[in-house]
Amino acid sequence: MKHYDAIVIGAGVGGLASALLLAQSGKKVALFEKRMQPGGRIGSSKRDDFTVDFGVHLISRGEKGPLIQLLDRCGVESNIEFTKVRPIQSTGGEKFKFPQDLKGRVSDEDFEAVIKMVTDVKNMTDEETGAFDGQTLEEFLDTYTTDPFVHACVSQIGFIYCCIPEYRLSAGEFARCLKWEAEAHASGYPSGGCVSILAAYMNGLEKYGVETYFGKPVESIVVEDDRAVGVIVDGEEFRADMIVSNAGIQETVRDLVGAEHFDAEYVEYVEGLEISFVSIIARFALDTVISPEIKMLSGFSSVPVKEYNDKLMAGEVPEELNSFIVVPSSFDPSVAPEGKQLVMMTTAVPAGIPDEHCPAILEALIDIAEESFPGLREHAIFVEKVFPADAARIMGEDGAGIGIAQQAGQAGKDRPAIKSPLAGLYIVGAEAGGAGVGTELAANSAIEFFDTYVA
Incomplete structure (x- = not known):
């Protein structure tokens, strides 16, 4: 039976950052990830020489934000340059x-x-x-x-x-x-795509000797004498002084630990936490460059916000659709072959939206993108379409755009606590603690965990 100072579950940003901070401080760390590939929402894939991010990303604070500052803090070289962007909004064309x-x-x-x-x-x-x-x-x-x-x-x-x-x-x-x-004043896109950030974190884990296990889902968290003491993976037990879960707070409490190890009030609280909206995404790899001047475009509907979302839930596509379009190849030509272009777009819809409503919303989103990128469809080498159910399947969670929603009553001082009521168990990522935009929220959660409970 192997024993570690800390076991981290999940190789999303929160898990990677927590493992790096722990290992850099001298602790013996193991990281388990159920997927074969680390990174969560900052992961990417290669297809036809395109580097395709899983998320539709800009990094809010770029090199001045927690993602890069954490690497600097741990002495990990990143050499990532950010192409700055000033967001442009649009409505009614x-x-x-x-x-x-x-x-x-x-x-x-x-x-x-x-x-x-x-x-x-x-x-x-x-x-x-x-x-x-x-x-x-x-x-x-x-x-x-x-x-x-x-x-x-x-x-x-x-x-x-x-x-x-x-x-x-x-x-x-x-x-x-x-x-x-x-x-x-540093929002932008990282050179080499978001996977360059992931690569820097993975280099850091290697530098400090973190033992990484990919394609190894944690089956359960071992509890003894009201304390989390280890995990079961492939029927084998691994022990640690602390268990750090980036698997999602609801999944951790309900599926990995079991509700019987918490008091009923905490279980009810966790199950009642609401997730953010979910995302519908399209990624277009183009055989030519269309509208090279566009790097990022945010469009919004002038329909009152509640009415807009009620329409979506009822299966009605508003004439104007909220949209967020990012063109990674306009920031960094290396993510697409020369003379070609990568265009990514998303719109957020309420969690629980019926699956049958989503295709029409996606086609409307593509129509909006085609207004700025004429001939988008006909120049597509390939198109990846991601619906909420796909994201849930790929990520192994409910498919939320962020995670536990940063809504009134669930943000700041009201954010779910990183330290769980079960001794030795901590929750990190976009599910507990932290503040900020997307991946930076997850990194801040890891920093808060380490500085509050470890350092």
Whole structure:
């Protein structure tokens, strides 16, 4: 029976980052991942010489954010360069920059209100943002303006950050994401694709001697005397002083440990946690370069946000669809063969949407992309279409765009705790602790885990 100082379950960003921090501190670490490939949402695949990211990504704070700073902290060289981008929004076929181009689209009073809101958020301390953790972005924005166009515009920014609409998104979390991105002024796409970040983490694990097991799902977490003491993999027991799970808080409690090892109140709390919206994705590999000037485009519907999502759930595709389009090859030509282009797009839909509604939504998303990339369909070498059920199957979780939603009551000080009630068991990733945008949320969770409970 092998014994380690720590066992990490899951090789998503939270698991990789936790394993790296632990190993760099001198601990003997084993990492188990059920898939053959590490990385979770920052993983990628090679197809016809295209490097295709699993997620539709920009990195909010680029080299100034926690993903790269954690590597620096652990003495791991990354040599990753980021191509910066200023997000462009569009609606009704017109492109504009937020917030300045709202001028003339809304009343002067509402425009000034938006500018004040952005200014107020940028001037908040991190501690001050916590006062708004339990308030929704909709409620927060209402104190400045109730203009529906402004709300639709700001809600789409919140969607890009946290994959939930304004009537659920925590205002405190939105404020942190907006403030940190503005301070860093470094959002961009990594050279070589997001897999370059994954490669740096894997190099770090090798440098510090982490034992990695891929294609090895953890069957259960061993509990003795009310403490997590090990895991069972392929019928074999591995022991450790601490178990760190990046497998999802609900999956960990319900499937790996078992509800009988927690009090009923905690189990009820965990099962009641809500996930973010889910994603519908299309990835186009093109045989030519179309619209080379476009790097990233965010489109939003002017339909009121709740009405918009009600339409989706009812099987009705709104005339205007929220969309997020990223062109990795415009940031880094190495992710596509010379003279070819990689275009990726996504739209967020409510979790639980009927599967039969999704194909029509995806076709509408592609129609929107084709407005900016004429001939998109006819120039496709291949197209990868990912529906929520596919993401759930691939990732082995509910297919959420982020994970446990960063909504009012589940963000900031109200985020699920990293330290579980079961001694020796910790939860990391986009499921517990942390703050920020997507993969940066997961990295921050790992940092919080290590600095609070290990260092």
